[in-house]
Amino acid sequence: xxxxxxxxxxxxxxxxxxxxxxxxxxxxxxxxxxxxxxxxxxxxxxxxxxxxxxxxxxxxxxxxxxxxxxxxxxxxxxxxxxxxxxxxxxxxxxxxxxxxxxxxxxxxxxxxxxxxxxxxxxxxxxxxxxxxxxxxxxxxxxxxxxxxxxxxxxxxxxxxxxxxxxxxxxxxxxxxxxxxxxxxxxxxxxxxxxxxxxxxxxxxxxxxxxxxxxxxxxxxxxxxxxxxxxxxxxxxxxxxxxxxxxxxxxxxxxxxxxxxxxxxxxxxxxxxxxxxxxxxxxxxxxxxxxxxxxxxxxxxxxxxxxxxxxxxxxxxxxxxxxxxxxxxxxxxxxxxxxxxxxxxxxxxxxxxxxxxxxxxxxxxxxxxxxxxxxxxxxxxxxxxxxxxxxxxxxxxxxxxxxxxxxxxxxxxxxxxxxxxxxxxxxxxxxxxxxxxxxxxxxxxxxxxxxxxxxxxxxxxxxxxxxxxxxxxxxxxxxxxxxxxxxxxxxxxxxxxxxxxxxxxxxxxxxxxxxxxxxxxxxxxxxxxxxxxxxxxxxxxxxxxxxxxxxxxxxxxxxxxxx
Numbered sequence: 001x002x003x004x005x006x007x008x009x010x011x012x013x014x015x016x017x018x019x020x021x022x023x024x025x026x027x028x029x030x031x032x033x034x035x036x037x038x039x040x041x042x043x044x045x046x047x048x049x050x051x052x053x054x055x056x057x058x059x060x061x062x063x064x065x066x067x068x069x070x071x072x073x074x075x076x077x078x079x080x081x082x083x084x085x086x087x088x089x090x091x092x093x094x095x096x097x098x099x100x101x102x103x104x105x106x107x108x109x110x111x112x113x114x115x116x117x118x119x120x121x122x123x124x125x126x127x128x129x130x131x132x133x134x135x136x137x138x139x140x141x142x143x144x145x146x147x148x149x150x151x152x153x154x155x156x157x158x159x160x161x162x163x164x165x166x167x168x169x170x171x172x173x174x175x176x177x178x179x180x181x182x183x184x185x186x187x188x189x190x191x192x193x194x195x196x197x198x199x200x201x202x203x204x205x206x207x208x209x210x211x212x213x214x215x216x217x218x219x220x221x222x223x224x225x226x227x228x229x230x231x232x233x234x235x236x237x238x239x240x241x242x243x244x245x246x247x248x249x250x251x252x253x254x255x256x257x258x259x260x261x262x263x264x265x266x267x268x269x270x271x272x273x274x275x276x277x278x279x280x281x282x283x284x285x286x287x288x289x290x291x292x293x294x295x296x297x298x299x300x301x302x303x304x305x306x307x308x309x310x311x312x313x314x315x316x317x318x319x320x321x322x323x324x325x326x327x328x329x330x331x332x333x334x335x336x337x338x339x340x341x342x343x344x345x346x347x348x349x350x351x352x353x354x355x356x357x358x359x360x361x362x363x364x365x366x367x368x369x370x371x372x373x374x375x376x377x378x379x380x381x382x383x384x385x386x387x388x389x390x391x392x393x394x395x396x397x398x399x400x401x402x403x404x405x406x407x408x409x410x411x412x413x414x415x416x417x418x419x420x421x422x423x424x425x426x427x428x429x430x431x432x433x434x435x436x437x438x439x440x441x442x443x444x445x446x447x448x449x450x451x452x453x454x455x456x457x458x459x460x461x462x463x464x465x466x467x468x469x470x471x472x473x474x475x476x477x478x479x480x481x482x483x484x485x486x487x488x489x490x491x492x493x494x495x496x497x498x499x500x501x502x503x504x505x506x507x508x509x510x511x512x513x514x515x516x517x518x519x520x521x522x523x524x525x526x527x528x529x530x531x532x533x534x535x536x537x538x539x540x541x542x543x544x545x546x547x548x549x550x551x552x553x554x555x556x557x558x559x560x561x562x
Contacts, residue, residue, distance in 0.1 A: 089221075
């Protein structure tokens with residue numbers, strides 16, 4: 001029997017287990033029914049174009065080759081994530097996984113890790129508005145860092161001022177300078193925030209990790225030492241392959257039910273599935289292909305929990321591209337995509353069609369916006385009216401050609417190929433190119449793309465429209481990590497983004513965000529696709545993990561193992 005280990009790709013397993021068919025050269029455009037056939041070939045990997053072995057056969061092979069299932073320690077919950085955590089210092093976190101692990105160690109004054117979209121107090125006991133530009137935060141008396149020292153206003157001042165000070169290399173330096181003039185300790189338990197201008201998102205913005213000033217070095221860094229926070233856990237080890245956490249015995253909400261959390265970084269999706277089913281992992285959140293969930297939970301040791309998500313999957317357009325700068329082209333592409341068909345076939349129905357950044361249920365969500373439901377005939381008409389006429393009708397010649405960049409993740413490549421096929425039906429030739437994520441993301445930030453697909457961070461409030469669509473958020477050499485990577489510019493959108501951030505009256509704020517969402521939905525700088533459910537696969541012995549719409553990991557503190 002062929003050897004199967006943690007790095008074995010499902011595609012490789014397939015190639016070992018069935019004869020190879022002669023290679024065929026793909027045509028420029030799929031026949032009219034090609035995209036539909038792609039969506040109805042079933043959920044197993046082996047039934048998708050260029051796909052791999054069905055999960056059932058993969059599991060049979062893998063488990064048949066191992067003498068016994070490995071078990072995780074009784075006092076440790078082992079979690080798998082798909083990318084390595086670079087840092088847990090909240091001042092320097094870049095990726096979602098950086099932030100998720102960081103908040104376990106260093107929570108903020110408030111937290112948005114809640115089943116609803118409303119923030120709740122964490123290290124703060126009260127938040128008091130003095131005037132439009134001044135807020136006081138009173139700290140909990142029982143908040144303790146993992147070394148046993150109390151959380152004081154001086155620690156809060158240190159945590160924020162180290163990001164605000166001139167010359168700070170924090171990734172949040174520019175963003176926080178727009179919000180705060182200074183943060184000062186006015187007593188041991190009271191800290192005062194002086195704002196640059198009124199800030200409607202103040203409560204949610206306080207969800208930023210607080211660090212111990214005494215534990216930091218003279219330069220404010222934790223060089224060679226783990227950052228010290230007041231979360232449910234403290235960091236013991238961070239390597240390129242795992243993060244090991246131990247329970248904070250001083251945690252103000254009660255010591256974690258299990259002494260340890262081990263977070264393993266496993267990039268290969270097949271390996272994550274095999275580790276969970278085989279018993280060498282306990283929990284995987286949003287790191288398993290949704291079209292495989294039913295196969296995975298059929299295994300005797302795995303259970304599934306799911307709920308609505310605040311994360312958006314979207315198709316981005318380079319709005320500076322000579323073709324994609326045409327609004328009608330972006331609208332036509334949006335009309336060509338069969339979102340509902342993709343959700344049914346590729347996600348087993350575990351996603352909701354998106355109309356914009358905000359998912360339904362989030363405050364200020366506006367549902368009465370332009371919608372681009374699947375309508376190939378209307379897409380063709382829009383392209384014709386915009387001057388992009390199909391030169392030979394239903395023939396092979398395209399209206400124009402585009403390149404679609406995506407990460408090398410096999411599932412995301414498969415989704416991209418279906419979208420490319422659907423665009424082919426309206427006369428747009430699309431070449432899908434996949435890259436390792438670091439290369440892919442570097443190209444996106446530099447604007448070296450035409451089409452690309454990604455996911456947002458969790459979108460819990462409408463201020464993210466400023467983050468993603470304000471022209472001041474277009475990446476530059478000085479600010480390469482800005483989020484308006486599609487290079488969208490609209491002066492009215494800029495005005496509304498700022499007005500929504502400044503406006504404290506909920507009624508007026510609602511009107512601002514309603515207009516903003518309508519403009520962005522009409523102009524389609526990106527094509528919102530869907531909000532994929534938060535899905536947790538877990539060892540059935542693991543109990544008590546609470547899902548949140550932002551898919552963070554705070555629920556680990558209450559996990560038990562039978």
